[in-house]
Amino acid sequence: MQMDSKGKLIPVIEGRKICKRFSSKRGEKTVLEDIDLSVSENEFVVLFGPGQCGKTTLMNILSGLDVPTSGTVYCDGEIVQRPAPERGVVFQAMALFPWLTVRGNVAYGLKARGVPRDEWMERSDYFIKLVGLEGFEDAYINRLSGGMKQRVGIARAYCNDPKVLFMDEPFSALDAQTRYMMQDEIARIWETEKKTVVFVTNNIEEAVFLADRIILLTNCPSHVKKEYRIDLPRPRDYTSRDFLLLRDEITKQMDSTL
């Protein structure tokens, strides 16, 4: 954790007045409008909003995959302009390398940065095990199920030891059963390997189950509607009274933004 000259804590990720406009043949479209947010160390923040509201766009900007039209993103106090290994991303579209095996994908970042073989073998072993893919080290991606692919994506991002981990609706392509399982897994992995996480979803249960804090985004042009701090004890129970109350409250809030 870093402090500035006045001894104030510097957030790991901070977005100031972020705006994003896309211009196309059919004119200009403002997707993000004046978004301010900050994420502190080891916090699990969920960006929650309706489909097509600009969650992916915001996440791309925060991680440096895209640039804002105006406004600035800071990571540990430094301006973010391009993707970098300290900001790991798990993509909605997975974006795995099909010509590499599970291990090849997971160890890609370490190898790219010239980490010695012993070390990347050991680290990739650890994370492949952590996401439950032991025995599939040498399998090619196209032989895996959707849930397993997403696990590879998560292991790949973790293995690179980023400061912040961005996850863009990682479970949206999975069936309900697998989804519940993966939510449990992510909660467990996050408890084992503490990390700052920015998690994007449009599923309220997922949001309440995982988040320390939920940032509620409105429809396009998107801005921050409200923030919720979730203090329910972990591991959480989807059916507990408090869980359901929170879920209903946020759902109501959300409906009023539509």
Next chain:
Amino acid sequence: MMDTKKLKQLAKDSVYGLISVCVFLCIWAFGVRTSDIGIVMPGPGKVIYEFIQSFFVPIGKYTMPGHILWSLYRVLPAYIVGSVLGIVIGIAMGWFRYVNSFLRPLYEMIRPIPPIAWIPISIVWFGIGEGSKWFIIFLAAFVPVVLNSISGAKSVDPLLLKCGEMLGADKKYIFRTIVLPYSVPYIFSGLQVALSASWATVVAAEMIRSSEGVGWIIISSMDTNNVTQSLVGIVGIGIVGFILAVMMRELEGRLCRWTVREN
């Protein structure tokens, strides 16, 4: 592992294939027997018999395997050089913007010219020996390989490139570990087209002047009005072309186990 269902499907496919070949041979045999074509054209039985004969009894200086080896000797070196150069230039054009701006006009000028149109020029440049044949087969291979390599390097998924950068790879590493492997299936489809084109062009190349090769079998049959020999040559060219294509697919299957192109 193949399961029984796939095996059954395969058996069915081969039966249908066999039926079509049989029907074709029957129509041929029937046509030759019942019409005037029979005067100039042999039936399938005779062609097949002569084809088998050609493995033991030389046509001209060599038996069929000898002619095939001669033709392969002309095709393979030129094909390999044309392919390697085609891959290098095509990938460079597809990936580096200014290489493309620089070379594109030249390439577009060469692209529509059929390789055999180069025969007279190639004789002027390389004489009537093997050089001129290698040259036009080189062109036959080079052109399609360049085209497919360009489209491979151009169509690399931008998300994967960003992903590489996100994971900490530099430009060189991204080129080596993302751009190249992404292009491999495209390159193979170019290599496949180029192989057929090269093999087809050898017949024309052997028209330049030769006294051996499968192309020569065809050319010399024209001089002697030997239709059977011409058909035997065609069968030889067809079978070798087929075997080359199968070997190429096998190689592709081995080199890119992650994605075997659907045909």
